[in-house]
Amino acid sequence: KAGVTQTPRYLIKTRGQQVTLSCSPISGHRSVSWYQQTPGQGLQFLFEYFSETQRNKGNFPGRFSGRQFSNSRSEMNVSTLELGDSALYLCASSEVSGGSYEQYFGPGTRLTVT
Amino acid sequence: SQQGEEDPQALSIQEGENATMNCSYKTSINNLQWYRQNSGRGLVHLILIRSNEREKHSGRLRVTLDTSKKSSSLLITASRAADTASYFCATDDLGQGGSEKLVFGKGTKLTVNP
Numbered sequence: 445k446a447g448v449t450q451t452p453r454y455l456i457k458t459r460g461q462q463v464t465l466s467c468s469p470i471s472g473h474r475s476v477s478w479y480q481q482t483p484g485q486g487l488q489f490l491f492e493y494f495s496e497t498q499r500n501k502g503n504f505p506g507r508f509s510g511r512q513f514s515n516s517r518s519e520m521n522v523s524t525l526e527l528g529d530s531a532l533y534l535c536a537s538s539e540v541s542g543g544s545y546e547q548y549f550g551p552g553t554r555l556t557v558t
Numbered sequence: 559s560q561q562g563e564e565d566p567q568a569l570s571i572q573e574g575e576n577a578t579m580n581c582s583y584k585t586s587i588n589n590l591q592w593y594r595q596n597s598g599r600g601l602v603h604l605i606l607i608r609s610n611e612r613e614k615h616s617g618r619l620r621v622t623l624d625t626s627k628k629s630s631s632l633l634i635t636a637s638r639a640a641d642t643a644s645y646f647c648a649t650d651d652l653g654q655g656g657s658e659k660l661v662f663g664k665g666t667k668l669t670v671n672p
Contacts, residue, residue, distance in 0.1 A: 546636055
């Protein structure tokens with residue numbers, strides 16, 4: 445099976461702009477989770493989608509949003525970008541929802557906000 | 559918030575030596591997972607240990623779990639240069655939506671010198 449893919453791999457944006465990141469899970473996986481990774485805060489959970497429904501959400505402002513499509517592909521959107529949003533954004537898929545199961549990670553999207 | 563805390567933050571050893579990393583967590587868990595991340599890339603799942611298990615092996619990896627001390631250790635035996643990476647423990651945490659999410663520690667950066 446093909447692994448989790450994320451597009452784009454690298455992105456440079458300006459403060460105030462918005463950005464959309466895409467994640468295609470492993471075929472058959474219905475759960476997609478998003479994480480933000482920064483040197484200072486480490487890996488932080490953003491949200492999880494399962495069967496097109498947001499199941500869980502981390503402690504991020506409303507500028508961070510996401511959605512999942514019927515084919516399980518997921519997008520996350522960040523509006524009104526701030527310098528602190530510069531990070532590696534990782535998505536992970538799993539067969540079932542929740543943290544009790546192995547998650548398969550994509551290579552990440554490196555977002556730089558200038 | 560961080561659930562797991564790895565120790566040490568950085569570890570440098572010679573090829574052939576064993577590497578031990580520790581993880582402590584704060585709340586009750588159903589399971590604990592270990593992941594590896596090569597520089598700036600996605601995470602790779604290594605092993606999952608459930609709360610009713612005390613030890614688990616996978617190839618050169620040995621994981622222990624002590625729920626009374628809320629701690630886990632990852633042992634890599636006969637290390638290789640290719641083991642150079644950051645290692646993260648992750649625990650399940652009941653999130654706002656009532657479904658579990660994975661909460662990661664800040665990781666141990668392992669360097670194996672040839």
